[in-house]
Amino acid sequence: MINIKHHGATTGVTGSCHELVLDNNTSVLIDCGMFQGAEASGAESDNLKLDFPVTSVKALFITHCHIDHVGRIPSLMAAGFNGPVYVSKATARLLPLVLEDALKIGVTRNTTLIRQFLNLLSQQIQPVEYKQWYPVESVEGLRFRFKPAGHILGSAYIEFECSVDDKKEIILFSGDLGAPYAPLLPAPQAPWRADRLIIESTYGDKLHENRRNRRKQLENIITHCLKDAGTVLIPAFSIGRTQELLYELEDIIHRQKGSAWENIDVIVDSPLAAKFTQHYRELSTLWDAEAKTRKQHGRHPLAFEQLITIDSHSQHLKLVNYLKSSGRPAIVIAASGMCAGGRIVNYLKALLPDPRTEVLFVGYQAKGTPGHDIQKYGPTGGYVHLDNEKIDIRAGVYTISGYSAHADQKDLINFVKRMRFKPKEIRIVHGDKEAKQVLKGELKKITPETEIIIP
Structure with a gap:
């Protein structure tokens, strides 16, 4: 059975990093973010470390380029990851700027080392269009689609279609969802269906002012x-x-x-x-x-x-x-x-x-x-x-x-409510403990048959 592991954003709102495990030798990562604030355990160096093996990771998918979603990419590459990095076309333009700045502030000011990293990253980045299905390089039975998330320029939620034993399963990672009626960017549209949903909960217990x-x-x-x-x-x-x-x-x-x-x-x-x-x-x-x-x-x-x-x-x-x-x-x-x-x-x-x-x-x-x-x-x-x-x-x-560029409680609930076919399982991440618990209770009201998990 396909498994999902979480390597961040389970005790708070930073360090987003999730692993979609297809078998013992094959997995893909969704985001690889830096821990910030109290979640960084105080030591500056800790927020860049990886606490999981990367030998099975065949590809990296980036929902958007905020540092709490991309800050550990240099560590991932230093650990030996050399697979494709799938991003939206706008994120492909912004990501090198974000990581160059992060390296200068938190790692090194050696311009040669930074340039070497950015050159390597540019070879691995694979920009994709919104709303189109793509196969995953070197991974059989898996394809994906980016859809606009309305959070920042280039942000996306990602749908994975996994084919295992003649069964197809849609697993959706929300990344950070934007708020409707926010300036500049269109609001995210709920998908038709998802069998499993990994959803953020930053404002899962709050409503924004209009x-x-x-x-x-x-x-x-x-x-x-x-x-x-x-x-x-x-x-x-x-x-x-x-x-x-x-x-x-x-x-x-x-x-x-x-x-x-x-x-x-x-x-x-x-x-x-x-x-x-x-x-x-x-x-x-x-x-x-x-x-x-x-x-x-x-x-x-x-x-x-x-x-x-x-x-x-x-x-x-x-x-x-x-x-x-x-x-x-x-x-x-x-x-x-x-x-x-x-x-x-x-x-x-x-x-x-x-x-x-x-x-x-x-x-x-x-x-x-x-x-x-x-x-x-x-x-x-x-x-x-x-x-x-x-x-x-x-x-x-x-x-x-x-x-806030984040959806509030009402928006998060509507994202699920407007799905034609509701998920069998929802995992709530990227939020403080209270926000996750409150959102769980509200989601249970609209999807009583769904198993709702707080990892």
């Missing part, structure tokens, strides 16, 4: 900042969240012509995010209908007049000091999304003690990350440790959950 409300919140928070003459800091993931925010900010500025909004600087201080934004612009054929219409009307949702990109580290340090001393109103979007590194840390160290500052979280903050601590203790005037320094939090701290 888009109109969260856009109004975004507008209100930044209007408050304009009055205070301070800086709004938005820790954002380089892929997905940054581009969605730029899209929404362009629309607010467009509707606020003649107001102070026209003079506010929108700063993206992340070379990686700037590169991804360029790819988002170039791949506008993957945008949803609303975004395409704006472009046809001559608007530039990801390249508007107030948008400023900071490239060099020296420019970055100058800007941090300038904002600290001047109090000029500005919106700064910088990585990392959970404040665990990257340029956002320097802004936080300089500006968290300033009551004119506002910190706006628009994405999930995993336990054990500085972002989670700021989110939890900031509203009561607490503190956070950044680079081993104790930083008092006098800034305002806000959270807009709706800007």
